[in-house]
Amino acid sequence: MAKTEKFERKIAVTGGAGFIGSNLLLYLVSRYPRYFFVNIDCLTYAGNLSNLISIEKAPNYRFEKIDICDYAAVSACFEKYDFDGLIHLAAESHVDRSIAGPAEFVKTNVIGTFNLLEAARQKIARGGNFRFHHVSTDEVFGSLGESGYFGESTPYNPNSPYSATKAGSDHLVRAYHKTYGLDAVTTNCSNNYGPYQFPEKLIPLMIRNAKAGLPLPVYGDGRNIRDWLYVEDHCRAIDLVFHRGKSGKTYNIGGHNEIENIELVRLVCRLMDEILGGEPREKLITYVTDRPGHDRRYAIDASFIENELGWKPQYSFEQGIRRTVTWYLENEVWLENCVSGQYLKYYEKMYSNR
Ligand code: NAD
Ligand code: TYD
Numbered sequence: 001m002a003k004t005e006k007f008e009r010k011i012a013v014t015g016g017a018g019f020i021g022s023n024l025l026l027y028l029v030s031r032y033p034r035y036f037f038v039n040i041d042c043l044t045y046a047g048n049l050s051n052l053i054s055i056e057k058a059p060n061y062r063f064e065k066i067d068i069c070d071y072a073a074v075s076a077c078f079e080k081y082d083f084d085g086l087i088h089l090a091a092e093s094h095v096d097r098s099i100a101g102p103a104e105f106v107k108t109n110v111i112g113t114f115n116l117l118e119a120a121r122q123k124i125a126r127g128g129n130f131r132f133h134h135v136s137t138d139e140v141f142g143s144l145g146e147s148g149y150f151g152e153s154t155p156y157n158p159n160s161p162y163s164a165t166k167a168g169s170d171h172l173v174r175a176y177h178k179t180y181g182l183d184a185v186t187t188n189c190s191n192n193y194g195p196y197q198f199p200e201k202l203i204p205l206m207i208r209n210a211k212a213g214l215p216l217p218v219y220g221d222g223r224n225i226r227d228w229l230y231v232e233d234h235c236r237a238i239d240l241v242f243h244r245g246k247s248g249k250t251y252n253i254g255g256h257n258e259i260e261n262i263e264l265v266r267l268v269c270r271l272m273d274e275i276l277g278g279e280p281r282e283k284l285i286t287y288v289t290d291r292p293g294h295d296r297r298y299a300i301d302a303s304f305i306e307n308e309l310g311w312k313p314q315y316s317f318e319q320g321i322r323r324t325v326t327w328y329l330e331n332e333v334w335l336e337n338c339v340s341g342q343y344l345k346y347y348e349k350m351y352s353n354r
Helices: 019-031 049-055 071-081 095-100 103-125 161-180 202-212 231-244 261-276 303-309 317-330 332-340 343-351
Strands: 009-014 035-041 061-065 085-088 131-137 183-189 216-219 225-227 250-253 258-260 285-288
Touching: 009 019, 009 071, 019 035, 019 049, 019 231, 035 071, 049 061, 071 103, 085 103, 085 231, 095 103, 095 161, 103 131, 103 161, 131 161, 131 231, 161 183, 183 231, 202 216, 202 261, 202 317, 202 332, 216 261, 225 261, 231 250, 231 303, 250 303, 258 261, 261 285, 261 317, 317 332
Parallel strands: 009 035, 009 085, 035 061, 085 131, 131 183, 183 250, 216 285
Antiparallel strands: 225 258
8 A cells, every 4th residue: 555645645647658748757756746646557559667767766656557448447546546636648649540540549548538537526526626637639629721720719620530539538528527527627739749759759750760761751742730849848837737727727738839840850850960970861751641631730829828827838949859859869779679669578577576
């Protein structure tokens, strides 16, 4: 049984072994020594406990290997720790995988979120406070044309199985707030980049391929636009909204940083040329068949969180992308372990005999 009485708050973080979850836990565990954090993650291909080595022995951190689709396990975990808050990040997160196989996305993103909401509902029925922070995406709003921005009242219009399941989970959270009075907040954030991102996503994929001299596959005409945000800035926004966001509200989070994919890939190539030398890597760019239903443009109007909570991104894109490229080049072993699946052995070694 966890000795958690001495802590001010007990907070579950689902998906804490993934890209954003790892960055968030590394940030929160040291920032809030008087809070107890439980990382609930079932370690899919995207979960990597080696990201969390620096906090794994921290007195205010625990890992629980639980699939959020397993209600009995979720419910038992809620009883064990008696959480008063949850930051929910666990999800199937990659659009291309959702196109190839949507079933896992419906299970984890919709049923998994439903299970957490039910566990939270049981908790408030027993009495006591509980804040449910749902971490979601701007992709629920669909695609923008050449102008305009996503605001909090933009109608939902998801186009991929991934974004449709995230939209479904957002609606469930809203319904639990309206129907059962659950203290809930939702954040819809633009594309993140930074350390620990699984190399199926655009930026780490391009860095890895460019390093290995492999083709850099750009979908369609390469002119799709994303609004990139350095992951640490997202983590600071989650911290603010979790603590100070108004119950029942949704907050859009974005980097004011729109860039066409092709420009981004060229920039990554130029940075790598500068750091590593050698032949210009732009030569490796290869246009490939477009993603079906590929959203053209995402861009966030973040004025609500900026005005209400005083949040602003701290990293310029130039700083963030340079840090990111440098991190992947300096952490080649991490990158290659992801790709080969070696990181799962780490988990076996550390947890199989517990
Ligand atoms: P990720 O794919 O890197 O990590 C997902 C994590 O969830 C992994 O650790 C995985 O093991 C875990 N997980 C998956 N299914 C699970 C299940 N059934 N039970 C328990 N754990 C499970 O994802 P990410 O990029 O870190 O995204 C985290 C959250 O943020 C997601 O909800 C995503 O929709 C949202 N989001 C991501 C971005 C982005 O750019 N990456 C932007 C906005 C919002
Ligand atoms: P991705 O990182 O998959 O994020 P999302 O689809 O959630 O925005 O892709 C970012 C953009 O990069 C998107 O427009 C698709 C494009 N892309 C490529 O051109 N080539 C690739 O190999 C990948 C993975 C993505």
